[in-house]
Amino acid sequence: MSLSEPTQLIVALDFPKPNAALEFVDEMKGLPLVFKVGLELFMSGGPDLVRELVHRKQRVFLDLKMYDIPNQVAKAAQQLAFLHVEMMTLHIAGGSVMVKQVAKELSEIPNLRPKILGVTVLTSFDDTHWAEVTKSLTGHPARPGDSVSGMIAAASDWGLDGVVCSAKELSYVRKNFPSLYTVVPGIRPQGSDQNDQARVVTPAEAHQLGAHAVVVGRPITASSQPRKSAEAILKDLC
Numbered sequence: 456m457s458l459s460e461p462t463q464l465i466v467a468l469d470f471p472k473p474n475a476a477l478e479f480v481d482e483m484k485g486l487p488l489v490f491k492v493g494l495e496l497f498m499s500g501g502p503d504l505v506r507e508l509v510h511r512k513q514r515v516f517l518d519l520k521m522y523d524i525p526n527q528v529a530k531a532a533q534q535l536a537f538l539h540v541e542m543m544t545l546h547i548a549g550g551s552v553m554v555k556q557v558a559k560e561l562s563e564i565p566n567l568r569p570k571i572l573g574v575t576v577l578t579s580f581d582d583t584h585w586a587e588v589t590k591s592l593t594g595h596p597a598r599p600g601d602s603v604s605g606m607i608a609a610a611s612d613w614g615l616d617g618v619v620c621s622a623k624e625l626s627y628v629r630k631n632f633p634s635l636y637t638v639v640p641g642i643r644p645q646g647s648d649q650n651d652q653a654r655v656v657t658p659a660e661a662h663q664l665g666a667h668a669v670v671v672g673r674p675i676t677a678s679s680q681p682r683k684s685a686e687a688i689l690k691d692l693c
Contacts, residue, residue, distance in 0.1 A: 457568075461662075461689075461692050461693045462661060462662040462667065463486070463487075463489060463667065463668035463669070463692075464488055464658075464668050464669060464685065464688055464692055465490070465491050465638065465668050465670045465671070466483070466488050466489070466490055466672070466675055466685065467490070467491040467493060467554070467670055467671065468676070469649065469673055469676050469677075472499055473496070473499060473503075473504045473507075473622040476492075476504070477507065477508075479681065480508065483681070483682060485664060486685055487530070487670065487686065488514070489516050489541065490508060490513055490515055491516040491638075491672075492505060492515060492518065493517070493518045493519075494518075494520075495562055497517070497519060500563070502534075502538055505538045505630075506538060506654075507519060509538065509539045515538075515539075515540045515541055515542075515544040516525075516541060516620070517535055517542070517543050518544050519543070519544065519660075520545065520547040520574050521543075521544075522545065522546040522549045522553075523553075524553075525550075525557075526556065528545060528549065528556070529556040529560040532545070532557045532560055532561055532571075533560050533561065533564065535569065536561055536564055536569055537567065539567065542569050542570040543571060544574050544619060545557060545573060545609060546574050547574060547575055547607070547610045547615075547618075553609060554571075554613040554615060555613050555614055557571060558571060558613065559614070560610055561606070568582075570616040570617055570636060571615050571616050571635070572615070572616065572617045572618060572619050572620070572638055573607070573610050573617070574593055574601055574618075574619045575598045575602070575606045575618060575624070576602050576606075576621070578621045578632075578655070579639050581599075582598055585597065585598065585602065586598070589602065599621070599624075600624050600687045603620055603621070604627055607632060607635070608656065615635065615637025617635045617637060617638060617639060619639075620638075621639065621641055622642075622664055622669065625637060625661070625664045625665060628662055629664070636667050636668070637665070638666075638667040638668045638669070638670060639661050639669045639670065640669075640670040641655045641656070641670075642655065642671050642674075643655045643656075643657065643671075644657060644658060644674050644684075657691070658671070658688045658691040658692055659691040659692075660688070661692075662692045662693075675688070679690055
C-alpha cells in the first residue's frame, strides 16, 4: 500500500439492537464504508442481522475474536464464511494449530473465503495492565509492542491474511510483513475522548503510517451528525 491509496474506514456498529444498527447503516448509504459487527450486536441480532446487512449489499467485518480448540474455531469460521462476510477475526494466541486449521477449512470454500485477521494485543491494554497479564502467564512482564511483534512473527506463515494491531506497532508490521493486511482500532479524531482505548492515534496519523483500514465507532455512531463525522474521517484517510 502506498500513501496515495486511501485507508478504508470500518465503522463499528456499537448498538445494542439490530433495528438501531440498520437505521444507522441506511443513514450512511452511498459512503464507501465497511461495517463491523462485534460481540454485543451479534449477540442481539445474530446471523440474521449479518444476512440482512449483506442483503443490503453492505460490506461486513465480523469481529468475534474467536479463541477455542482448533476444530471448534475452524468449523465456526466456516459458518461465518457462509454468511458472506468480508473479514473475520481470531486470536493469534490460539496458536499455530488453530490458525492453520481455520485457514485449511476456509481454503475449501475459496469463493466465500473471508480475510482471516489475527488479533494481537487489544488496544484497551496499556503498558501497566498488559504487564500484569504477561507476568501472571509467564512470570515476566512484557510491553504490548514486544508481544505484538512476537505474535505476528510467529503467525506470519500460519495462513493469516492480516492482523489487527495498534497504530503504535503498525510501522513494524508494514516494514517486516508488508503482505499482511493491517486493521487498526483505537482511532480517535483530534479532540475526541479516548473512552476505553489506551493506545490511540488520529485517522490521519494511521493513514500516514500505512494502515490498510481503521476502525472507528462512537466518534461516528454517537455523533450528533454521524454522516458528516464519517465524511470528515474519510477525507483524513485519503
